[in-house]
Amino acid sequence: MNSNMSISSPIVSVKWLQNNIEASNLIILDGTINKVFDTSQIQIPNARFFDIKKKFSEANAPFPSTFPTQEQFQKEARALGVNKNSVIVVYDDKGIYSSARVWWLFKAFGYYNVAVLNGGFPAWKKANYDTEAMKNYDGELGDFEANYKPECMTFFESMKQASKNKTYHIIDARSEGRFKSQEPEPREGLRMGTIPNSVNLPFTDLLGAGELKSKKDIEKALAEIAYNKDDAIIFSCGSGITACILALGANISGYKNISVYDGSWTEWGSLVNE
Secondary structure (H helix, E strand, O other): OOOOOOOOOOEEOHHHHHHHOOOOOEEEEEOOOOOOOOOOOEEOOOOEEOOOOOOOOOOOOOOOOOOOOHHHHHHHHHHOOOOOOOEEEEEOOOOOOOHHHHHHHHHHOOOOOEEEEOOHHHHHHHOOOOOEEOOOOOOOOOOOOOOOOHHHEEOHHHHHHHHHHOOOEEEEOOOHHHHOOOOOOOOOOOOOOOOOOEEEOOHHHHEEOOEEOOHHHHHHHHHOOOOOOOOOEEEEOOOOOOHHHHHHHHHHHOOOOEEEEOOHHHHHHHHOOO
């Protein structure tokens, strides 16, 4: 099969993946968060487990899923056999959830030949495509090169300035209940609240039955809070995971100047008391 295949869209269907699954430069990543390796679990054939928590986050950081260093990301991607010419398709067990974080991490390290599997593993199983027992990747190291793009990520000090100076649209992907302090935060001991000058677009508003809604519906949802596609946007959430679903939708919709606040509400709510 073609070893020079590339992906032009940030999202692909399960049918596309099935049709291209034999491509020699295709790498399928299981980006399910909080998953524990277990051979009793099943996966898409030849998938490689992308361990967000233990391999692709700064493990000793005070907040969950903290953005890794360029060196760490490159090392762990190579350990999964990722090459400079790889086509990467990433999925998760929920449909579209943490797979968007994996997609965004690759973007943030300068790699764009990557897409999210629309509907994820549930859609793959629903289509009755083949599965196999989960297995460790033990093949050759890849030659992937990470090239950090700082415009993709926002960190605490920059977030304070963006919030204070209103220089960005700050869009929060948490549920309306959490955004309005009507529901407690799932992280024990974390206060309720919002980042000042932020607005709410729950990530679930872009999804239907675990799949992304149509481009038209996503554009409509985003346009209600960010009118101009050249506007600077920072997406936030609870811990930097579901914000990436909004970033995925914005990318599909043609927004160019988008960033993800890595620490999100877990960091802000811990460090800022008002």
